[in-house]
Amino acid sequence: MALGAREDLGDARFVGIETLSDSGSTPDACVRRALTRGFDFVSVSVAIDEFATSVDPSTYPAKPLTHGDRALSGSEWSTRVVLRCSPEVERLAGAGDARGTRALNRELKWAAHVGAHAVAMNINAGDPTLIGRLLGSHVASVGETTRVWARTRMSGDKAFDDDAYRRWAATSAACDENSNVRAYLHITGAPKERREWERWLGERVAACALSVDSFVPNARGFPVLPKELQALVRAMFERGIQVVLTDYNESGVAAKKITPESVENEGERVSGDAAHSFRLYWEYLVYIFRGIEPLSEQALAEVPYRDHLQAPLQPLMDNLESVTYETFERDASKYIQYEEAVRCALLDVVDEDQEGTVMVVGAGRGPLVRASLRAAERARRKIIVYALEKNPNAIVTLQHLLVEEGWQEAVHIIPGDMRTAKLDAKADVLVSELLGSFGDNELSPECLDGAQRFLKPTGVSIPRSYESFIAPIVSAKLHDAVVACKDKKALETPYVVQFHKTFSIGGPKSVWKFEHPNHDGCIDNERYARVSWSHSEIGDISTTLHGFAAYFDSTLYNGPAGHVRCSIHPASHTMGPTGEPMFSWFPMYFPIRSPILIDSRSASSIEFVIWRRVDVHKMWYEWAVTAPSRGHVHNLNGQSYWIGL
Amino acid sequence: MALGAREDLGDARFVGIETLSDSGSTPDACVRRALTRGFDFVSVSVAIDEFATSVDPSTYPAKPLTHGDRALSGSEWSTRVVLRCSPEVERLAGAGDARGTRALNRELKWAAHVGAHAVAMNINAGDPTLIGRLLGSHVASVGETTRVWARTRMSGDKAFDDDAYRRWAATSAACDENSNVRAYLHITGAPKERREWERWLGERVAACALSVDSFVPNARGFPVLPKELQALVRAMFERGIQVVLTDYNESGVAAKKITPESVENEGERVSGDAAHSFRLYWEYLVYIFRGIEPLSEQALAEVPYRDHLQAPLQPLMDNLESVTYETFERDASKYIQYEEAVRCALLDVVDEDQEGTVMVVGAGRGPLVRASLRAAERARRKIIVYALEKNPNAIVTLQHLLVEEGWQEAVHIIPGDMRTAKLDAKADVLVSELLGSFGDNELSPECLDGAQRFLKPTGVSIPRSYESFIAPIVSAKLHDAVVACKDKKALETPYVVQFHKTFSIGGPKSVWKFEHPNHDGCIDNERYARVSWSHSEIGDISTTLHGFAAYFDSTLYNGPAGHVRCSIHPASHTMGPTGEPMFSWFPMYFPIRSPILIDSRSASSIEFVIWRRVDVHKMWYEWAVTAPSRGHVHNLNGQSYWIGL
Incomplete structure (x- = not known):
């Protein structure tokens, strides 16, 4: 029974x-x-x-x-x-x-x-x-x-x-x-x-x-x-x-x-x-x-994704499917943050008697267009919205929305890639939702660097910045799932995962940050970071290191009118209006080839090194554990995993 | 609705x-x-x-x-x-x-x-x-x-x-x-x-x-x-x-x-x-x-096996699991045939006043011991049964059965492999259930050749003979399943399958037969056969050849007291007491690497060649299609599939 x-x-x-x-x-x-x-x-x-x-x-x-x-x-x-x-x-x-x-x-x-x-x-x-x-x-x-x-x-x-x-x-x-x-x-x-x-x-x-x-x-x-x-x-x-x-x-x-x-x-x-x-x-x-x-309805819906490895999207190489847009659009908490961010930005950047220009780069099926129009209404600012989108299937939906929502006057659809599209208008606010679970992993830096030419000198980007975090974890189940792929490449690929049978050996630590617009003379989006967790941070217990959890924390906007964040960092996770956590992003998991015993008797610390690397065709991460003992560099030269530009 | x-x-x-x-x-x-x-x-x-x-x-x-x-x-x-x-x-x-x-x-x-x-x-x-x-x-x-x-x-x-x-x-x-x-x-x-x-x-x-x-x-x-x-x-x-x-x-x-x-x-x-x-x-x-x-209860139970590829057993190399014995023992129709065959054999071979010796080689969890004892009772013959078995786990069950069923007097358990076990007794009837879906594919010939030294000169083997059959089929689903294995070996392996989405291009044809005991001076269990289906046998329609179905038809016993068969050949399939077909064996499927169009306009025939090959360690099949066009020999030298001796 x-x-x-x-x-x-x-x-x-x-x-x-x-x-x-x-x-x-x-x-x-x-x-x-x-x-x-x-x-x-x-x-x-x-x-x-x-x-x-x-x-x-x-x-x-x-x-x-x-x-x-x-x-x-x-x-x-x-x-x-x-x-x-x-x-x-x-x-x-x-x-x-x-x-x-x-x-x-x-x-x-x-x-x-x-x-x-x-x-x-x-x-x-x-x-x-x-x-x-x-x-x-x-x-x-x-x-x-x-x-x-x-x-x-x-x-x-x-x-x-x-x-x-x-x-x-x-x-x-x-x-x-x-x-x-x-x-x-x-x-x-x-x-x-x-x-x-x-x-x-x-x-x-x-x-x-x-x-x-x-x-x-x-x-x-x-x-x-x-x-x-x-x-x-x-x-x-x-x-x-x-x-x-x-x-x-x-x-x-x-x-x-x-x-x-x-x-x-x-x-x-x-x-x-x-x-x-x-x-x-x-x-x-x-x-x-x-x-x-x-479980809440949302948590029940997520049960099948617990400890389930999802390969990261290839957002530039592949066009998203309708059902993927549908899933993203369902997360009210995320668009509430965006709406608030656009509202604050309009208040700070656009004068009451001007017509503001908002440019949504990667408009998809229009949720940020809708959020921007609502924000303008709340801020009492008149705006014109340019909706840039590269996916011809999503453009069909945008075309229908123009008619269905009465957006013909306020919204212009611009088909094309934000890095290359031709457009004379200049924006006060550049809005995008290109963040991945690790912040920059879906190429937000490269895309926004390309799109910032549309910004007026006084213009702002939403998001304004995003920071990436890493934490060591015990997770035999995820390691098993990676090994079960029977492919060396699987051990060198980061995955999107809803963690469930997981234990955090130490809290998340920041590895790097990106800010937009980037006015550096020569923009360098490569990064290198080394983070460690001391024996006292780990606590006096033995554990098995199976890899690393990864998160982002983003500032969508920060100005006199307000500071709006969007985060999946466990300590600052964005919550929705009903008290449910925002669910658009699961964290990421960076596996390591072999589990490592962190032995309490030797008072070991954990040290992790990670690189973000970019060439003309792709971006990838490389990573290695350097303490308690020095291991090999995973995904060297992007041999197993990369995101195409 | x-x-x-x-x-x-x-x-x-x-x-x-x-x-x-x-x-x-x-x-x-x-x-x-x-x-x-x-x-x-x-x-x-x-x-x-x-x-x-x-x-x-x-x-x-x-x-x-x-x-x-x-x-x-x-x-x-x-x-x-x-x-x-x-x-x-x-x-x-x-x-x-x-x-x-x-x-x-x-x-x-x-x-x-x-x-x-x-x-x-x-x-x-x-x-x-x-x-x-x-x-x-x-x-x-x-x-x-x-x-x-x-x-x-x-x-x-x-x-x-x-x-x-x-x-x-x-x-x-x-x-x-x-x-x-x-x-x-x-x-x-x-x-x-x-x-x-x-x-x-x-x-x-x-x-x-x-x-x-x-x-x-x-x-x-x-x-x-x-x-x-x-x-x-x-x-x-x-x-x-x-x-x-x-x-x-x-x-x-x-x-x-x-x-x-x-x-x-x-x-x-x-x-x-x-x-x-x-x-x-x-x-x-x-x-x-x-x-x-x-669907009948039995047919419903078989639904998950429809068009599902099962790798053939390795009956000599692996010991069967308890649940496999349990499944086999459930097929009453098969043991009714065996009981009848033993009954006829005892009537023909053992005199009324003698004590007959029945040797069950590969006794498993005892179903043939039980069938033999029942047959003796019906034939009014006194018998002693030797139960040879190589699986130590099955012997535990036989030991318990001796006590539970009161078999201590009539049944002797002999642990060991029938090809090498030492035993002085000689049998009137040697009973075995070593047949595979294709007859000889679970090494019945090699095992019974080894066990026939236990037979008296007048003794008989049940089964007495078995014949193997082949038929060409359309079955895209099975071909897809083999290709989905993403392994060249999978395309050169015969499988046990309950056919469902299948069409017979031509009826089954005999390829070879084995008889026991085999008194040849030098026993040769290698075989070679060539069978064909003419254009008129195929009928005037185009079809796609995806491989071959395989069946057996066995004579368990044939003598004055009766002729008892056991068959999965579609035309002579053994039926159970309730009118349900015997279900112990599904047919086999021999795949071919690439489907072949049999074009009605060119009045093509189909020709198939198959070899049974044996060396000291293993037995395997090789096969090829030679018409409408000559293809390669599958599983050459047993490179992809073999049964260990």
Whole structure:
């Protein structure tokens, strides 16, 4: 029975159980028992008698070492059962013992054979490289049917938990970050600082085993989670990560359950059925799950884009499609900012008795034309608008708008590229919406340099300036997605992404800024920047660097009449009239070829270098990590990715 | 409003309308009108005034050449509207005129810009290579957003329609069989012979325009389709192909509608609304659609496998998974045949007072053990069963079955490979289920040659023999699927496929046969065969050869007690007890690198050569087409595909 009806939280609505009292039962008996108690799946031991599996697995034992497969259907195995390896076999295999390794392989192969939902192996002992090799070798040989859950731990002890995180990172590195080997986080206590657990949100976490140990009794004696673990479980649910309730800690030691005196726990007393005594815990999870804020309509629409890599647009080489314009036009918050910026600019630059000239360069299907006309009305300025557009399909729409909106007098359509179009008029205000998620990445500098010849000496550009920002992140999912492209170029391409399973190792730092109009004698739009995050900025925790998040913050206009911004920087994100964030831009993700462990014990800092390069045909970025260790330069000479001019 | 609620027929439940009376209306007006009349989408002209589009498209005309895009949302454009190119522009472009080509490109680009469901272009005039290049160039530049429907025709005149088919094949060939360029079959009359239209079932057909011309009045004066077109429409619906009702023929000439006197067609008379007068035609399509037999449970389960390429198993190199055994065991019809074969064999080979020995080689999870025990009971023979199995996971299940089914006395489990296992017992009956879809393709010959040392001199093998068959087919969808793999190896690999959008150019012909036990002094399992289909066998129609279908027909047992077969040959397919066909095997598909036009005018025959080759490590097939023209040998030396021994 699911925790709730919400489907946007994915598999998080299904809860599993892992209890000592299941020992010795067949998987089908455990499944039936769990289902009647409200749970959706069980975690059970693969072996009937765990020591039996440590016999020499190269011979055929007389008795079967595991329960039969036919009592459950294939679909039940794949949705209802997680198989656990035997502790003694895990210990021997983790120590490199050959017989233990063969026995572990037999257990893993059995789990794959029946098609279990996952097979769980403890990685808290033994050599992470040996274990990572074993798990990687297994998942590579069985394909994508059965995932491996690598059981790691979180106890609330900072040093202990940091060690567990590094063991996980080492295991994952040994199997080359195989996306079918995921962490199974066994939680027995709450960390003191949020960042200690938040880093896991960027890792490949399959599920959390929540020990009854981690609960505390509330005033009425009912089991509840400490505040920090409530936040953790909520954050996991929001990322579709399942919870398994368990009555022992990760060393296999039984934990005592909390039973309020007011509750007659007849079930357990009478039947000895431990699953029943989990009821209060399960109900508490239902309470947490159902308490999660429903998503706004806009956030729901964005669910498919979470952690989904989008190749950046080629705005000059390709013409936008109608549906892309439609999507952009839907973001009221952005055009409210533009309207306000044009209004302030008109007040400052155009006299009341003059006729102002506004030039919209890249008019598309007209949203900035509309915003400019509205701004003029509010500013009580008479204006004439020139709408420059290079896309012949968008011009059809502009032509229709002229008639439909009665714009014939006020608006002139000029077909052509703003860098080369011929036009005698000069503008008081040059309005454009050429910004990309990283500010300059859609060639706004090059286009506006070309268009500024249309400006009067007193004229202004909207936007007036934009600044680019970079932040280091943990994001195994994005790294996996890039690797899955099986193309070296994919590892050297920045993507537009709605971040979801991501953790910020350090806050965004500015790399460079562009201003318009640019009156430099010789305009140079190449850039170079070096930014770093010190050990104290990172905090005293180990993390895995998977790449960098990128943002922009723009000043649309700044003058006596007002200062109008437009930003997707997390600290200054532009909000819309209904309190929803502006959604026209997702951030960008700059991947790195191999994840890098940022080890808290060596007090490492992170340093990042980035270049913006331009030649006659194209613009591209190059980037490199130079600390904690010096890596190669990504996308050298634009070999993998560039934007055509 | 869909024709019915069935979703297994895909988009076929949505019907479009294309009517002369829509000329001059805006697309949104046409959509609104069509929706109120029961239709789901409209086919409308892209241009406001078709001659206006033939002006020089390198300049910007003062007035827009097409209706605006904003009156329909992106999702309405993509589901409700098919745009038609202008006839005059099509004519000029098809003749190679430069201005016409530019104008056509502008129309195609507009359709892609708005994201229309499709853009339709007539290919019945002009040079197919010029048109194919234009369409291929267009779809390659706009990506997968908007498909091209190439309008071709079917009038019922054999020579005329064969020419249309060849024009389609040439257009498709010119754009390198681009899967986003599909046929739009404009039907004005019924072919005399079924094969004239059935060949289209193997082509990339997006939709059929069904002209009211193609209907005839029934006794009550209502429009109905002639019998052959009823079958055609039903077959199209079954393949998810949509119908568009139209009131003109493919040359643009208006067709007269059938109006029974009993129906007061007030709508049309009063409002002049032609859509309304389509009502009786639409209702007739509802009748046809709803009359299609619902799929059986088994057929429904197979829907996802239709035209879906499955890589063949590697039965010796890989161990089967539990769920694969589970699927196989579900096919009662197969084990009924096996049980009957063992029963007959026991009657013929084992005396009543003897204890017979049955050896199941490759026992898996025990279905043949069970069938053998049942057969013995029915034959009143006492038997002992040896169950040989190499998969250690399957042995676990066999061990449990021994206890659960009380088989301890009668069944001995022997772990190991049948080719090398050590065992002193000798069998009266050697039972195996090693057949693949092509008979020998899962190495049954090599395995049984190895296992026959367990047979008594009087012993028999079940199966006793199996024969392999090959048939030439039209199947653009399968060819597309192979090409989509973007790997040369994919074009040289045979696949397991449930054929759906396929047309048999000629019936299956035998290529070779294997018999067991094989008492040849030196066993040679290599084979070579050459088969051909003459022009008269193909019939006097042009077709496109996309590869070959492959089947097996096996004699499980043949003796005094009976002859038991097991076959997936279309003419002798084994049926189950409930009248459903046996479903354990789908046929195979041998692709060819490039489709070949079989031109009826040159009275071509088809000749196919195939080799079965074996070395110490592997078995593979090589194949080539040698008529109508000699092609290369596919999979030479097993370079792309082989089965490991």
